[in-house]
Amino acid sequence: MIDKTAHELHDLLIKKKISSVELAEKVFLRIESVEPQIKAYITLTKDEAIKQAEAADKRLKENKNVTLLTGIPIAVKDNMCTKGILTTCASKILANYIAPYDATVVTKLKEAGSVIIGKTNLDEFAMGSSTENSGLQITKNPRDLERVPGGSSGGSAAAVAANEAILATGSDTGGSIRQPASFCGIVGLKPTYGRVSRYGLVAFASSLDQIGPLAKDVTDAAILLQVMAGYDPKDSTSVNVPVPDYQKSLTTNIKGLKVGVIKELMGEGISADVKSAIKSAIKKYEELGAVISEVSLPSFEYAVSTYYLIAPAEASSNLARFDGVKYGHRSQEAKDLITMYYNTRREGFGAEVKRRIILGTYALSAGYYDAYYLKALKVRTLIKQDFEKALSNCDVLVSPTSPTVAFKIGEKANDPLSMYLSDIATIPVNLAGIPAISIPCGNANNLPIGLQIMGKAFDEETILKAAYAFEQSTDWHLKK
């Protein structure tokens, strides 16, 4: 039962073939059996989940306020605030933090009647591409326990891939939804910047962060996005534009769809296995009647440099709030205020977070601001312009989501630059603020490969349509 998608389970729930409580209990049984190996969750909320499932069953029984998510078990990334429940960001500095309010996304999930199973592991404060930077635990890739699940939403991706949840929320600053989806063989969508409210998402890099769905198939991703999306007065960066009916865009007729293949992401640095899977996917699109062309986005050469100046700069500013005063860890070794700050932050933050705070502070500091931060903001303009140009001639752009399949735990842990370079395909999308989805499109040695489909700002419909058409004519999303 738990290997089914949310839309399949919805049918069973409304036909009363299963109950929501029964479904939640099955998920917790599964968690009991696989979680000791996978370690996807930081916190499990079984008591609350069963109560939510009972309430969902009541709604289903009375046929009142039933949504597509009513009674569906979902996991929440642990950087989204949940009232009365730990929100740790996988950091020692927040290990005991209990949010006094729900993130808007969490409120929406609750209103839809979904059942929140628990909070999932991540790279500390979402900084990383493997979930190895979690300050609390290491999550394994369900497809191969010696490998990373990707990151930073590695816990959410692993939970969905291992059937420890039916759906999950993720956040994506430089690929943190799409890359773990790719590594774990599931679907992950980063919506347009401004599409989903970030109220209650613990900020990492405010001009780049966006919340989105992780799911077993494209239909489920569309269903979860539908619930998440929309203007929120509590988030001044959320955009007040109408939210279309995403399920309506799920059609298989893509005749004439203009698909651009990004030249810069099909060359050097992309592994042969990945390249050949992407080429087969492009061939499939051609068979489906899409019009394929090659596009060049020369500024991509500078995307990693640009991102790893902007994101740490914003992070160093956002993380200044962790000072040991109002919440979180406070060092006991403090004689005065300044040593309290020093020691609290030294004890509370892990290595990658410290690295980025130093890098970001440096890039913003007097004498270096123009040379690093301002320069990066200007190159960001070039990247955005390259996308605009390419997307004026194409409906969607495609590339690999990641240059390789999931790598081994520990493989890149001591070489931050090589870890950063692995984000090359996903980073430009955040810098430009456009939407993108990763879907399974192949395997190499039984490890999944993801196809990234990018679209115009606020046009999630077209990437969903392109993803759905591919999924319906292949069976990569069914491989376990």
Add this chain to the structure above:
Amino acid sequence: MEINIEHVAHLARLGLSDEEKKTFSKQLGNILQYAENLNKLDISDISPTSHAILMENVMRDDKVEKCQDIESIMKNGPEIEENMFKVPRIME
């Protein structure tokens, strides 16, 4: 490329061990050296993008609203007294 780690760590109020200073110095040096590739571009005429979408100030109506309950906010404080956060003495 050499970062004055000591100075930057002070700006960030971030305590680092000697080991960390050494490791970060090397790693960040490598990263900044990589970022030198930005110098290949002529960007003198390009304006910076700080947000991907157009941002404007958002104002809300000036009306009284109920605050979140004080108790659940205060109980996260590492040291509190009568709804106040305690910190080490800041003035002699």
